[in-house]
Amino acid sequence: MVETKELTQSRRPTGLQLGLMVFVILAILTAGEFIFALFLNVWPLLALTAVLKAGLVMYYYMHFTRLFESDKDEDRESFSYKLTTNRLGLWFFILSDAFVFGGLFISRFNLLGLTRPDVNQFLGVTVTSLLLLSSFFANRAEVSMEHGDRSRAIRSLAVAIFLGVAFLAGVMGIEWRIAPFGPADGAQGAIFYTMTGFHAFHVLTGVIFLSIVLRNLVRQRYSAEKHWAVEASVVFWHFVDLVWIFFYPALYLIGTLPK
Amino acid sequence: MKKTKTLGLLRGLLWQVIGTVFGLGFVTAIRVLMRLPAWKTEPAVVVGALFGALFFLYGVGVLDDWLKWAAGEETPEHDESDWGWRRYWGPSHDHKVIGIQYLTLALILFSVGGLFALTFRTQLAGNQQFLSPIEYNTLMSLHGIVMIVGILIGISAFMNYTVPLLIGASDMAFPRLNAFSFWIAVPAGIILLSSMALGGFDTGWTGYPPLSIRAPLGMQMFFLGVSLSSFSSILSALNILATVIRLRTRGMTPFRLPIFVWAAIATSIISLTATQLIGLAFQMVMLERLLGMGFFDPIKGGNPILFEHLFWFYSHPAVYVFILPGLGVISELLPVFVRKPLYGYRWVAMSSLGIALTGFLVWGHHMFASGMAEYLREPFMYSTLLVAVPTGVKFFSWVATIWKGKISFPTPMLFVLGGIVVFLLGGLSGPPNGTISTDLLLNNTYYIVGHFHDTLFGGYVLPFFAAIYFWWPKMTGRRLNEKLGKLHFWLMGPAMIVLTLLMMRIGLLGMRRRVDGYDPALGFQPYHIVMTIAAFLIGLSVIVFFINVFLTRKRGEIATGNIWESRSPEWQVPSPMPLHNYEKELEVVGEPYDYGLPGSRYVKFVGED
Numbered sequence: 001m002v003e004t005k006e007l008t009q010s011r012r013p014t015g016l017q018l019g020l021m022v023f024v025i026l027a028i029l030t031a032g033e034f035i036f037a038l039f040l041n042v043w044p045l046l047a048l049t050a051v052l053k054a055g056l057v058m059y060y061y062m063h064f065t066r067l068f069e070s071d072k073d074e075d076r077e078s079f080s081y082k083l084t085t086n087r088l089g090l091w092f093f094i095l096s097d098a099f100v101f102g103g104l105f106i107s108r109f110n111l112l113g114l115t116r117p118d119v120n121q122f123l124g125v126t127v128t129s130l131l132l133l134s135s136f137f138a139n140r141a142e143v144s145m146e147h148g149d150r151s152r153a154i155r156s157l158a159v160a161i162f163l164g165v166a167f168l169a170g171v172m173g174i175e176w177r178i179a180p181f182g183p184a185d186g187a188q189g190a191i192f193y194t195m196t197g198f199h200a201f202h203v204l205t206g207v208i209f210l211s212i213v214l215r216n217l218v219r220q221r222y223s224a225e226k227h228w229a230v231e232a233s234v235v236f237w238h239f240v241d242l243v244w245i246f247f248y249p250a251l252y253l254i255g256t257l258p259k
Numbered sequence: 260m261k262k263t264k265t266l267g268l269l270r271g272l273l274w275q276v277i278g279t280v281f282g283l284g285f286v287t288a289i290r291v292l293m294r295l296p297a298w299k300t301e302p303a304v305v306v307g308a309l310f311g312a313l314f315f316l317y318g319v320g321v322l323d324d325w326l327k328w329a330a331g332e333e334t335p336e337h338d339e340s341d342w343g344w345r346r347y348w349g350p351s352h353d354h355k356v357i358g359i360q361y362l363t364l365a366l367i368l369f370s371v372g373g374l375f376a377l378t379f380r381t382q383l384a385g386n387q388q389f390l391s392p393i394e395y396n397t398l399m400s401l402h403g404i405v406m407i408v409g410i411l412i413g414i415s416a417f418m419n420y421t422v423p424l425l426i427g428a429s430d431m432a433f434p435r436l437n438a439f440s441f442w443i444a445v446p447a448g449i450i451l452l453s454s455m456a457l458g459g460f461d462t463g464w465t466g467y468p469p470l471s472i473r474a475p476l477g478m479q480m481f482f483l484g485v486s487l488s489s490f491s492s493i494l495s496a497l498n499i500l501a502t503v504i505r506l507r508t509r510g511m512t513p514f515r516l517p518i519f520v521w522a523a524i525a526t527s528i529i530s531l532t533a534t535q536l537i538g539l540a541f542q543m544v545m546l547e548r549l550l551g552m553g554f555f556d557p558i559k560g561g562n563p564i565l566f567e568h569l570f571w572f573y574s575h576p577a578v579y580v581f582i583l584p585g586l587g588v589i590s591e592l593l594p595v596f597v598r599k600p601l602y603g604y605r606w607v608a609m610s611s612l613g614i615a616l617t618g619f620l621v622w623g624h625h626m627f628a629s630g631m632a633e634y635l636r637e638p639f640m641y642s643t644l645l646v647a648v649p650t651g652v653k654f655f656s657w658v659a660t661i662w663k664g665k666i667s668f669p670t671p672m673l674f675v676l677g678g679i680v681v682f683l684l685g686g687l688s689g690p691p692n693g694t695i696s697t698d699l700l701l702n703n704t705y706y707i708v709g710h711f712h713d714t715l716f717g718g719y720v721l722p723f724f725a726a727i728y729f730w731w732p733k734m735t736g737r738r739l740n741e742k743l744g745k746l747h748f749w750l751m752g753p754a755m756i757v758l759t760l761l762m763m764r765i766g767l768l769g770m771r772r773r774v775d776g777y778d779p780a781l782g783f784q785p786y787h788i789v790m791t792i793a794a795f796l797i798g799l800s801v802i803v804f805f806i807n808v809f810l811t812r813k814r815g816e817i818a819t820g821n822i823w824e825s826r827s828p829e830w831q832v833p834s835p836m837p838l839h840n841y842e843k844e845l846e847v848v849g850e851p852y853d854y855g856l857p858g859s860r861y862v863k864f865v866g867e868d
Contacts, residue, residue, distance in 0.1 A: 099535040187560035190552030
């Protein structure tokens with residue numbers, strides 16, 4: 001009896017391995033949708049891929065199911081009870097914020113239909129990869145923190161922040177300069193710059209949030225048991241990635257170029 | 260702590276001025292760096308106003324704890340027991356204080372919005388144009404939006420004050436966020452009203468492009484003010500939902516919640532989600548004006564109808580945000596004053612959720628005449644008429660609750676009954692607007708104006724005053740004067756009915772809404788004179804209310820006990836409410852509305868038998 005229990009435990013992947021596996025699947029799906037869109041542009045399949053990726057991120061990276069765990073401690077003032085309340089508050093915030101991005105997403109299809117802006121495909125897939133990789137490192141930081149491995153958490157968080165800044169540089173520094181249209185050039189310019197701009201604003205707030213947490217992490221403000229700020233910043237960061245999972249195909253892949 | 264010595268509000272206003280100047284300079288500096296002409300009014304003023312609001316929040320002190328946390332310091336709960344009256348002027352975290360702050364702001368906004376209405380009603384009565392067209396349009400538009408923001412803040416007032424008390428919690432789930440949600444509404448209101456000084460705007464409260472793209476600078480202040488106040492609504496809703504889910508006292512299962520809490524849940528679901536879309540729609544117009552983005556400009560490939568979809572996706576459910584708490588107050592207070600159980604408790608609870616969810620599917624009925632795809636009209640018509648079903652459940656429950664009850668008529672009960680009657684008028688005048696064939700004729704007439712003033716007065720204003728008269732002793736320990744309260748009701752209720760029925764009447768005769776005059780030959784003037792007199796009577800009734808508040812402030816009848824003989828937990832402890840609400844833990848042991856059943860109990864304190 002004891003032996004089988006140990007066996008199943010050793011077979012189950014640890015948090016770090018699980019994060020890596022999810023990252024590999026997400027990377028394959030992203031590469032798949034990119035290559036697929038080049039040859040055969042059928043939007044329902046791209047939409048399905050996005051939904052699949054979003055489900056993986058919400059389940060494995062954002063720990064959606066933690067909301068439904070029963071409370072370990074019934075005392076309202078205890079850390080664990082407040083933790084669950086905080087998680088709920090963060091998810092309500094995310095739900096609310098998702099409506100902004102949902103509105104932009106719908107506006108894009110209302111205005112442009114099945115045409116897409118003529119933007120740099122290589123740059124698009126590069127920044128998408130950067131953000132996905134950043135998400136992976138953010139997850140690694142959180143899992144390390146749960147295991148009490150503070151130095152790995154610091155390293156991973158620093159990499160995640162660096163990749164986030166690189167994403168910002170790619171979108172705002174390069175894409176906005178080389179795009180063949182400006183924000184005032186038609187509905188296409190309007191929606192492209194607003195969608196990337198609103199998202200970039202969230203990336204920026206995410207980078208600031210992660211940096212504050214990193215600073216407090218270096219100064220030993222969090223422990224393996226109490227690191228809600230780390231979890232919150234990382235979940236928010238995954239949400240920023242989640243938005244891009246839908247925005248990337250909507251802006252870069254779905255539809256044909258206007259004649 | 261030094262900050263408790265100065266008033267948070269004054270600090271905030273000072274910082275708002277500094278922030279605005281900073282924002283003006285910031286934009287100018289960037290333009291100089293980009294080698295553009297240094298001064299351009301519109302972007303400078305918009306960014307200035309935005310920075311003003313952010314600096315206000317810093318100045319008032321609601322960001323203090325978060326900034327400390329970001330710097331790595333611990334941020335324990337504040338001890339506010341020695342702040343005294345200054346709590347009401349600064350960033351208090353106590354939900355009762357914040358509720359009263361919201362209430363004060365709501366009453367100020369109502370008074371301002373009401374004065375706007377009286378001004379342009381006077382012009383309509385005389386049919387002499389003493390206001391210029393832009394002045395008239397600005398007052399008319401601001402009347403709409405100031406009232407709407409005032410209603411949203413009034414709802415936050417009574418949800419904030421009562422929900423934690425009703426569920427037996429010591430405070431909201433996120434007290435710091437709660438203070439933030441209130442204080443962001445203050446600079447938002449200032450920015451909104453500043454539109455009057457910046458050229459006004461002439462679009463009505465809907466702000467439809469393309470007109471809103473050509474409107475004066477005041478338009479931007481309208482958009483920015485509403486966008487900022489939407490955060491107040493969203494974050495307050497988030498807090499209410501988390502509080503109800505996490506902080507209910509022992510034994511308070513979902514179907515033992517007070518019925519008002521169910522209404523608060525339904526309202527908060529809408530506020531939390533849909534509100535973002537009005538903010539988005541308004542920000543898109545702001546960007547179109549600032550950067551020339553062509554969202555809603557057909558020449559650039561944009562689509563003005565898109566704005567209407569985004570706008571009404573919030574703004575229709577928003578009316579359910581306004582009325583659901585009001586209907587909740589009616590269901591909450593009715594059993595107290597008829598001494599009978601609330602009829603069909605579960606159905607009433609579910610009807611609130613039903614109205615909220617159906618509300619998400621009906622926005623297109625505002626657009627029957629807009630030129631949207633014709634095949635969309637019928638589904639929106641049917642979904643709209645479907646709203647009558649859950650609303651009918653509520654009416655059935657109220658009538659059945661009153662049936663054979665031992666009714667008493669103190670002031671709150673008068674407002675409750677008045678609310679039911681006026682809301683019934685509003686409800687019955689609704690289906691003609693929701694039906695395509697009749698709406699195409701009624702669209703843009705005073706009939707619509709009469710309809711929604713009835714729904715909002717019956718669904719919000721009268722229950723709002725009912726709630727004030729009912730919970731006033733809980734807030735202050737003194738009762739409002741009954742005679743003045745009854746005078747308030749008998750002025751306000753009948754005047755409102757006369758006003759709105761005449762609005763519908765002249766609408767059917769062909770009076771257009773949002774116009775600053777009319778052809779005297781049409782014979783509308785006698786109606787307008789009567790309507791204006793009714794409007795002034797409503798104004799007078801509100802003055803009576805303020806006189807009542809002023810007179811009873813020091814000399815009112817002291818009421819520390821359970822004066823309404825309510826079963827609700829907050830009335831089982833002395834008034835005014837103690838600093839940390841319930842000193843002993845509560846436990847729910849029975850059904851909430853079993854009035855008149857001998858031996859039944861709703862709550863008991865732990866340790867009692």
